[in-house]
Structures are given as C-alpha cells and as structure tokens.
Amino acid sequence: MQKIIGLYLNGCPYCKNARLSIEELIKENPEYGKVPVEWYEETEHPEISKQFSYYYVPSLFIGQEKLYEAQPGQSYDEIKAHVKATFDAALKA
Incomplete structure (x- = not known):
C-alpha cells in the first residue's frame, strides 16, 4: 500500500468534491480508509506543491x-x- x-x-x-x-x-x-493520504493546501505549503508537476487541483500523486x-x-x-482509480492503485502498490 502506498501513500x-x-x-x-x-x-x-x-x-x-474529491474529499466528499x-x-x-x-x-x-x-x-x-486504510490508505494514507497527506493533503497540502498549495498556497500554505508552496515548498511541497512546487515539488509536483500539475496545473489544476485537486491533484493526486503516488510518489x-x-x-x-x-x-x-x-x-x-x-x-x-x-x-477511486487512485485509491485502487495505492492499494495494489
């Protein structure tokens, strides 16, 4: 299982809607519910968000x-x- x-x-x-x-x-x-998820608000954590390649939010990553x-x-x-597809991938990893 991956984060x-x-x-x-x-x-x-x-x-x-993603959270719902x-x-x-x-x-x-x-x-x-067993899949660990770490959420980062991009303006509050620019040091984290700039590490990832995306344009729109929400964006979900594994690694x-x-x-x-x-x-x-x-x-x-x-x-x-x-x-759901993201969570399925996290469970399989």
Whole structure:
C-alpha cells in the first residue's frame, strides 16, 4: 500500500468534491480508509506543491506519479471515478 499526496486549494469546488468522494468511497469499501493520504493546501505549503508537476487541483500523486488532476467542468461522478482509480492503485502498490 502506498501513500497518496493530495494538493488542493481552499474554496475549490472540485477539491470539495474529491474529499466528499473519498468519504463516500470509504463508506462503500472500508479498505480505502486504510490508505494514507497527506493533503497540502498549495498556497500554505508552496515548498511541497512546487515539488509536483500539475496545473489544476485537486491533484493526486503516488510518489511523483500524477494519478489524477481535475479538469474544468468535471462532474462529481467523474471526480469520484478518478479518485477511486487512485485509491485502487495505492492499494495494489
């Protein structure tokens, strides 16, 4: 199992949906709750965020590998599917 690094911005609706989808996924499958996730607000932790290659938030990484980067206009269901894929990858690693 690998740790997920999440980069976000306060007030970002896509970031809010990503966090809500994580809560929902954990309710659906408690194994997801075992995956360690470290969240960093990009303006509060620029020393962390500048270590990663991304443009939009939320962005989810395992190590330096970007597994998800939100795109403008994504629906909640699209975000949840990408977050689930990231958690599945973390569980397999």
